[in-house]
Amino acid sequence: MSRFLSREALLAWLDGLREGGTVVVAPTLVEGVSLYRQVPVASEIDLDASVTVVSPKEWLFPASHTIFTVERKDGRVDLRENTFDGRAVLFGLHPCDALGVHLMDVPFLAEPADGSYRERRERTALVGLSCIRCRPECFCTSVDTSPDDPTHLDVMLTLVEGGYVVAAASDKGEALLASAKPEEKALSLPEPPAPEKLPTEDLPRLFRALYDDGYWGRLADRCIHCNICSYVCPTCYCFDMRDYPRGNTAERVQSWESCQAPGFTRLAGGHDTRGSKAAKMRQRFAHKFLYFPETFDSQLSCSGCGRCVRACPVNIDIREIISDLKKIGVSSVGSGEK
Amino acid sequence: MWAAEKSRANPLVPLPATISAVRELTIDVNLFQVQFGDGGGFPYRPGQFAFLSAFGVGEAPFSITSLNDEGGPMEFAIRRVGTVSTALHDMEPGSVLGVRGPFGNGFPLDTFKGKNLVIIGGGIGLAPLRPIIKNALVYRDDYGEVVVIYGARTHQDLVFASEFEDWAAVPGVRLELTVDREGPGWDGRVALVPAVIKELQPTVENAVAIICGPPIMIRFVLAELKAQGFENHQIVTTLESKMKCGIGKCARCNIGEKYVCQDGPVFTFDQISGFLEQI
Numbered sequence: 001m002s003r004f005l006s007r008e009a010l011l012a013w014l015d016g017l018r019e020g021g022t023v024v025v026a027p028t029l030v031e032g033v034s035l036y037r038q039v040p041v042a043s044e045i046d047l048d049a050s051v052t053v054v055s056p057k058e059w060l061f062p063a064s065h066t067i068f069t070v071e072r073k074d075g076r077v078d079l080r081e082n083t084f085d086g087r088a089v090l091f092g093l094h095p096c097d098a099l100g101v102h103l104m105d106v107p108f109l110a111e112p113a114d115g116s117y118r119e120r121r122e123r124t125a126l127v128g129l130s131c132i133r134c135r136p137e138c139f140c141t142s143v144d145t146s147p148d149d150p151t152h153l154d155v156m157l158t159l160v161e162g163g164y165v166v167a168a169a170s171d172k173g174e175a176l177l178a179s180a181k182p183e184e185k186a187l188s189l190p191e192p193p194a195p196e197k198l199p200t201e202d203l204p205r206l207f208r209a210l211y212d213d214g215y216w217g218r219l220a221d222r223c224i225h226c227n228i229c230s231y232v233c234p235t236c237y238c239f240d241m242r243d244y245p246r247g248n249t250a251e252r253v254q255s256w257e258s259c260q261a262p263g264f265t266r267l268a269g270g271h272d273t274r275g276s277k278a279a280k281m282r283q284r285f286a287h288k289f290l291y292f293p294e295t296f297d298s299q300l301s302c303s304g305c306g307r308c309v310r311a312c313p314v315n316i317d318i319r320e321i322i323s324d325l326k327k328i329g330v331s332s333v334g335s336g337e338k
Numbered sequence: 339m340w341a342a343e344k345s346r347a348n349p350l351v352p353l354p355a356t357i358s359a360v361r362e363l364t365i366d367v368n369l370f371q372v373q374f375g376d377g378g379g380f381p382y383r384p385g386q387f388a389f390l391s392a393f394g395v396g397e398a399p400f401s402i403t404s405l406n407d408e409g410g411p412m413e414f415a416i417r418r419v420g421t422v423s424t425a426l427h428d429m430e431p432g433s434v435l436g437v438r439g440p441f442g443n444g445f446p447l448d449t450f451k452g453k454n455l456v457i458i459g460g461g462i463g464l465a466p467l468r469p470i471i472k473n474a475l476v477y478r479d480d481y482g483e484v485v486v487i488y489g490a491r492t493h494q495d496l497v498f499a500s501e502f503e504d505w506a507a508v509p510g511v512r513l514e515l516t517v518d519r520e521g522p523g524w525d526g527r528v529a530l531v532p533a534v535i536k537e538l539q540p541t542v543e544n545a546v547a548i549i550c551g552p553p554i555m556i557r558f559v560l561a562e563l564k565a566q567g568f569e570n571h572q573i574v575t576t577l578e579s580k581m582k583c584g585i586g587k588c589a590r591c592n593i594g595e596k597y598v599c600q601d602g603p604v605f606t607f608d609q610i611s612g613f614l615e616q617i
């Protein structure tokens with residue numbers, strides 16, 4: 001027997017949570033573009049959303065957000081941290097995006113944890129939706145997840161005739177479902193789709209061998225440093241912090257940055273530790289496939305969502321890079337063609 | 339003076355503190371003393387750094403130049419080069435700034451115990467070395483001979499000049515000063531730092547060399563030390579890299595897989611030569 005929620009019952013459950021004060025963040029069409037936003041009413045959720053243009057990291061790690069405000073008055077300085085003390089449901093995460101949240105948890109929750117991220121994360125439940133079809137750019141099964149994988153989620157939904165099969169994937173999820181009132185039904189789950197499978201085994205070792213290869217320079221040549229790949233990515237977490245003064249007050253704002261941005265690593269004196277295009281390009285992929293797994297004793301820092309593949313204006317394609325690493329790596333490990 | 343809901347929960351949020359005194363060290367370097375309010379402040383080790391905020395302008399990392407064990411106020415020697423350092427230079431005693439720290443591994447003082455120290459600094463690079471010098475003065479018996487070789491462009495660019503006499507007066511401590519260019523008011527040595535090392539030929543055996551200064555100086559000093567017989571593992575330096583967070587998150591300071599803000603900024607040349615990304 002499975003627990004079943006009709007489409008209406010699902011929306012009623014979410015509206016009930018919302019009316020109880022929980023923020024519901026879900027894919028919704030913003031001028032025709034599917035993005036994760038706080039929805040005023042559950043019926044505005046784009047339930048059929050495939051992979052959104054920008055990842056749901058926007059909720060946990062906003063594109064730009066004030067960490068604290070300082071105010072000067074009568075010779076004193078008051079510092080007020082910007083806090084979030086509500087509750088939220090991040091709804092409609094496909095398994096790749098659930099893995100994406102996990103891969104964001106790994107660095108941000110590692111002690112000393114990023115305070116703003118930890119606060120939002122602890123107060124957010126993840127409700128997932130298994131995939132009924134893949135897009136050509138999807139490769140989640142190559143990076144430790146799959147179209148029906150509930151790992152890292154609190155609740156998992158699966159689309160069936162007339163509604164959803166709902167399952168708790170954690171205690172937090174079970175508690176969240178207390179108000180859902182599902183029906184018990186005998187239902188069989190659909191066969192999940194099968195995305196492209198890439199040769200991701202052994203990537204850190206292959207990367208090490210090709211670290212100084214001329215490949216990175218050749219690839220980087222066409223990058224226009226638009227940073228889009230990092231912005232749409234659920235696992236990219238570089239950030240900047242800047243002050244914005246306004247009269248007697250000033251805000252410190254934490255915002256997304258990209259390792260592809262010119263000047264990202266330039267010092268005040270002018271020296272740049274990753275000044276060349278090749279060094280920048282290698283950083284993006286070395287971080288995901290080598291540094292991250294080694295630093296955090298974790299899996300690769302990529303969720304297989306394919307967003308960067310769609311977004312890059314010059315067709316720099318992470319799938320191709322994975323295949324190339326394998327190809328060049330196997331044929332010429334150590335030859336180090338420059 | 340200031341009121342804050344003090345929370346160390348977010349390591350990206352600084353503690354407000356007050357500039358208690360400012361001392362001019364050179365024409366463009368000031369020494370700032372920083373005082374925390376009740377219950378503020380934190381202990382720190384030689385070689386660690388902190389981010390200072392000029393609220394409304396921004397934040398930048400600076401090495402802590404005081405010695406925690408002396409119990410005095412926290413001190414920073416800051417050269418006016420960027421927007422944050424300029425804003426700090428424009429502040430008067432009594433002004434409020436933000437302090438976040440301590441970050442970094444600091445110098446491996448335990449491995450220095452019982453050894454002769456060859457401390458080599460260039461320009462403002464003396465700032466991170468000053469706590470090691472002070473430490474060797476306070477715990478004199480823990481170390482062998484201490485030679486400080488310090489150079490700057492002109493004698494007017496030598497920082498902490500008012501303390502030299504006290505340092506050199508301690509038995510077993512030698513201070514060798516040099517400048518690149520002669521000028522009125524200087525009758526001391528005129529030579530580049532590597533040349534001074536060559537001249538002095540510091541004992542290699544049971545010694546550790548600690549270098550801090552501009553990258554070009556480090557390069558030539560390293561070559562000279564090698565020529566004198568120093569091995570990579572006997573040479574320690576601090577690396578510079580663009581830093582925003584200090585806690586291994588903003589992914590900016592890394593050189594290959596090494597995060598300068600957490601794994602460093604202090605490395606031996608043994609470690610540096612093993613880096614994946616060569617510098």
Ligand code: SF4
Nearest residue numbers: 233302303305306308
């Ligand atoms: S690197 Fe590309 S495919 Fe991987 S998680 Fe980021 S956007 Fe998705």
Ligand code: SF4
Nearest residue numbers: 223224226227229312
């Ligand atoms: S999206 Fe493509 S062009 Fe833009 S920064 Fe990324 S790799 Fe470069």
Ligand code: FES
Nearest residue numbers: 584587588589599
């Ligand atoms: S300064 Fe941010 S990762 Fe090192």
